[in-house]
Amino acid sequence: MESRSRRFKSNALAALANPVLQGNLKMAKGKFVDKRAIAIKEIDDFEGTREAAKNLRNRVLENLDLWLEKFEENATARGATVLWAKDGAEICRHVVEIGKRHGVKKAAKSKSMLSEEAGLNHALTAAGIQPVETDLGEYILQINDNEPPSHIIAPVMHKGLDEVADLFEKTHKTPRKTEIPALTREAREVLREHFLTADMGISGGNFLVAETGSVALVTNEGNGRMVTTLPKVHVVVTGIEKVIPTLEDLSTLMRLLPRSATGQSISNYVSVLTGVKQPDDHDGPEHLYFILVDNGRAELVGSEFQDMLRCIRCGACMNHCPVYQTIGGHAYGWVYPGPMGSILTPLYTGIENAIDLPHAATLCNQCGVVCPVKIPLPELLRKLRETQVETHLRPWFERLALKGWAWVASHPALYGLGTWFGVRYLKWLAGGKASIPVLGTAPGWTAGRDFPAPEGRTFREQYAAMRAERRKSS
Amino acid sequence: MRVALFVTCLVDLMRPRIGFAAIELLEAAGCEVVVPETQTCCGQPAWNSGDRAAAAALAKKVIAEFEAYETVVVPSGSCADQIRNEYPGILADEPDWHGRAVALASRVYELTDFLVNVVKLEAVPGNFAGSITYHDSCTGLRSLGIKAQPRALLAQLPGVELREMNAAEECCGFGGTFSVKFGEISAAIAERKCTNACATGAAAIVGGDLGCLLNIEGKLRRMGDETTRVLHVAEVLTAKE
Ligand code: SF4
Numbered sequence: 001m002e003s004r005s006r007r008f009k010s011n012a013l014a015a016l017a018n019p020v021l022q023g024n025l026k027m028a029k030g031k032f033v034d035k036r037a038i039a040i041k042e043i044d045d046f047e048g049t050r051e052a053a054k055n056l057r058n059r060v061l062e063n064l065d066l067w068l069e070k071f072e073e074n075a076t077a078r079g080a081t082v083l084w085a086k087d088g089a090e091i092c093r094h095v096v097e098i099g100k101r102h103g104v105k106k107a108a109k110s111k112s113m114l115s116e117e118a119g120l121n122h123a124l125t126a127a128g129i130q131p132v133e134t135d136l137g138e139y140i141l142q143i144n145d146n147e148p149p150s151h152i153i154a155p156v157m158h159k160g161l162d163e164v165a166d167l168f169e170k171t172h173k174t175p176r177k178t179e180i181p182a183l184t185r186e187a188r189e190v191l192r193e194h195f196l197t198a199d200m201g202i203s204g205g206n207f208l209v210a211e212t213g214s215v216a217l218v219t220n221e222g223n224g225r226m227v228t229t230l231p232k233v234h235v236v237v238t239g240i241e242k243v244i245p246t247l248e249d250l251s252t253l254m255r256l257l258p259r260s261a262t263g264q265s266i267s268n269y270v271s272v273l274t275g276v277k278q279p280d281d282h283d284g285p286e287h288l289y290f291i292l293v294d295n296g297r298a299e300l301v302g303s304e305f306q307d308m309l310r311c312i313r314c315g316a317c318m319n320h321c322p323v324y325q326t327i328g329g330h331a332y333g334w335v336y337p338g339p340m341g342s343i344l345t346p347l348y349t350g351i352e353n354a355i356d357l358p359h360a361a362t363l364c365n366q367c368g369v370v371c372p373v374k375i376p377l378p379e380l381l382r383k384l385r386e387t388q389v390e391t392h393l394r395p396w397f398e399r400l401a402l403k404g405w406a407w408v409a410s411h412p413a414l415y416g417l418g419t420w421f422g423v424r425y426l427k428w429l430a431g432g433k434a435s436i437p438v439l440g441t442a443p444g445w446t447a448g449r450d451f452p453a454p455e456g457r458t459f460r461e462q463y464a465a466m467r468a469e470r471r472k473s474s
Numbered sequence: 475m476r477v478a479l480f481v482t483c484l485v486d487l488m489r490p491r492i493g494f495a496a497i498e499l500l501e502a503a504g505c506e507v508v509v510p511e512t513q514t515c516c517g518q519p520a521w522n523s524g525d526r527a528a529a530a531a532l533a534k535k536v537i538a539e540f541e542a543y544e545t546v547v548v549p550s551g552s553c554a555d556q557i558r559n560e561y562p563g564i565l566a567d568e569p570d571w572h573g574r575a576v577a578l579a580s581r582v583y584e585l586t587d588f589l590v591n592v593v594k595l596e597a598v599p600g601n602f603a604g605s606i607t608y609h610d611s612c613t614g615l616r617s618l619g620i621k622a623q624p625r626a627l628l629a630q631l632p633g634v635e636l637r638e639m640n641a642a643e644e645c646c647g648f649g650g651t652f653s654v655k656f657g658e659i660s661a662a663i664a665e666r667k668c669t670n671a672c673a674t675g676a677a678a679i680v681g682g683d684l685g686c687l688l689n690i691e692g693k694l695r696r697m698g699d700e701t702t703r704v705l706h707v708a709e710v711l712t713a714k715e
Binding site for chain 2: 361368403434454
């Protein structure tokens with residue numbers, strides 16, 4: 001997917017001015033944040049479980065290559081084919097080749113963020129294979145001219161009911177429906193046909209279990225089951241960092257994932273899929289492929305951003321982020337929004353292509369305290385800012401301003417003089433009022449709020465005067 | 475006990491009375507307060523902007539100015555955290571300075587934390603009366619555990635009625651340079667905070683970090699609210715009304 005992260009600022013302004021989005025964001029916040037808060041209380045030792053999950057993810061990352069080999073060995077032993085993809089283009093090439101090999105005309109897809117990273121739908125269409133998204137949200141986006149998702153687990157959270165009703169009427173050529181149950185029934189009817197006629201199913205993978213060579217899928221709609229069992233070919237596209245050692249580890253992570261994501265104790269469907277269809281199996285694919293994708297991940301192993309690879313894509317960091325809650329996901333401009341997206345986008349698409357993202361956070365650490373695998377997100381955002389400074393990617397005036405300010409702050413006498421003038425200037429601007437409505441030196445601040453006026457004399461002045469007074473009187 | 479006060483650059487510039495209120499509270503707790511004269515800023519804006527060199531230069535300056543004192547008190551959670559939890563990392567590559575940073579770190583306290591947990595102040599000097607709501611600033615709350623301390627001190631004032639707001643622990647949208655770089659987003663977040671605070675009907679919004687308070691006050695005034703007061707907890711605890 002092409003990144004629009006360079007336009008973060010204008011994207012964000014558009015989001016602020018979008019009333020449907022603003023209404024949805026408010027609603028979603030209540031849903032995700034409040035439900036998670038209740039759900040995590042069901043676990044006696046939620047903090048301990050977070051720590052365990054963090055440690056088990058770290059253990060994998062320390063020997064990622066070995067765990068991947070183990071996964072490959074066990075998956076292959078059960079009849080699957082494991083392929084490796086360096087980047088998005090290789091994902092597309094593999095999937096198209098597999099499609100051609102099996103004479104595929106239609107591919108039913110359940111959610112895969114990697115397929116978004118790769119822009120897989122375009123490649124499939126170009127190769128004459130019709131991709132059909134079957135996750136309801138992703139389906140709505142697809143019929144709206146392949147609109148990008150705005151949340152990793154609630155891809156259409158920016159859309160209003162009216163818009164969906166219009167889209168369905170236009171696409172399905174059916175009478176307009178405005179009730180949610182009627183709309184979902186219609187989607188179901190349309191999708192069922194696709195499930196039954198697809199020759200290939202494409203899914204993501206929440207986890208890859210090394211000891212069994214299985215993929216674990218966590219979904220709520222049941223489409224994942226259809227996609228992975230009905231078509232004769234199943235292709236799993238997922239990141240190399242998704243591997244975990246054992247089924248026991250899966251159960252640890254599953255205590256955290258649905259609770260952190262949607263506030264559910266368990267998602268509606270959890271599937272652990274192992275190998276191709278055996279003679280006495282009722283269903284399952286005859287051909288199973290795993291496309292394990294690097295796309296920037298391997299480079300993070302051993303780097304100062306390695307912690308980010310622990311991510312289990314729950315979305316809690318964005319649900320709790322004051323910035324995400326205010327502008328939604330599209331403003332971030334690529335596949336992943338919110339705090340995790342502000343780290344992954346520059347790391348995966350080039351730091352110079354997402355200059356604003358690491359700065360688009362207040363560093364409030366609400367994300368860090370909810371992340372189920374304890375990723376220190378604010379710290380990583382700050383490190384990216386540091387990398388930008390080191391590689392001269394910040395605008396010259398900002399660098400100069402910081403250097404100048406730091407130099408003055410290192411020279412107390414000069415600093416005292418500067419602040420002496422500064423407070424008087426601000427006081428004069430306030431003109432006797434309690435606040436300043438327009439501040440030329442910080443227009444960003446006064447765009448949406450006043451700047452309170454200072455008292456008028458600095459602390460150091462007043463303190464020196466008080467000390468002199470005390471000395472005189474003693 | 476001899477205590478050095480790190481005033482913070484925002485208090486120095488914008489609200490010196492918070493610095494004097496901090497001195498009054500510390501003296502009420504029986505401390506002798508020293509204010510090292512050459513202090514300026516803890517370097518947080520540089521550190522959060524990614525300028526490690528500038529942050530390190532200011533960190534060294536603060537360490538040199540304050541390491542001679544047994545205890546350092548700061549009327550701001552985020553500045554206290556900067557010295558306590560960030561300085562050692564900032565200076566990690568310079569063993570000598572790193573050691574000095576670590577030695578200072580554990581002796582640095584946020585004001586209300588120090589008053590409640592170290593000197594156990596039991597007679598706050600003010601007589602503020604009225605309804606207030608308390609905003610928990612992010613860094614103080616999540617990095618230093620500042621939550622119960624200011625409330626315990628405020629509870630000593632019989633005239634204070636604390637009305638907790640919805641989402642008191644949510645960010646106000648300040649975020650240092652974020653508030654200037656992304657002014658519109660920052661102000662929109664501040665609006666949510668103000669709406670939650672005002673819904674309590676409290677006469678004053680109180681907090682422990684001046685950055686957040688300036689943000690909240692600026693937004694309130696822009697929203698046309700000229701009456702709700704925005705005060706630092708030290709001002710409330712020392713107010714004579
Ligand atoms: S960074 Fe943490 S909170 Fe955010 S999506 Fe990943 S696992 Fe979830």
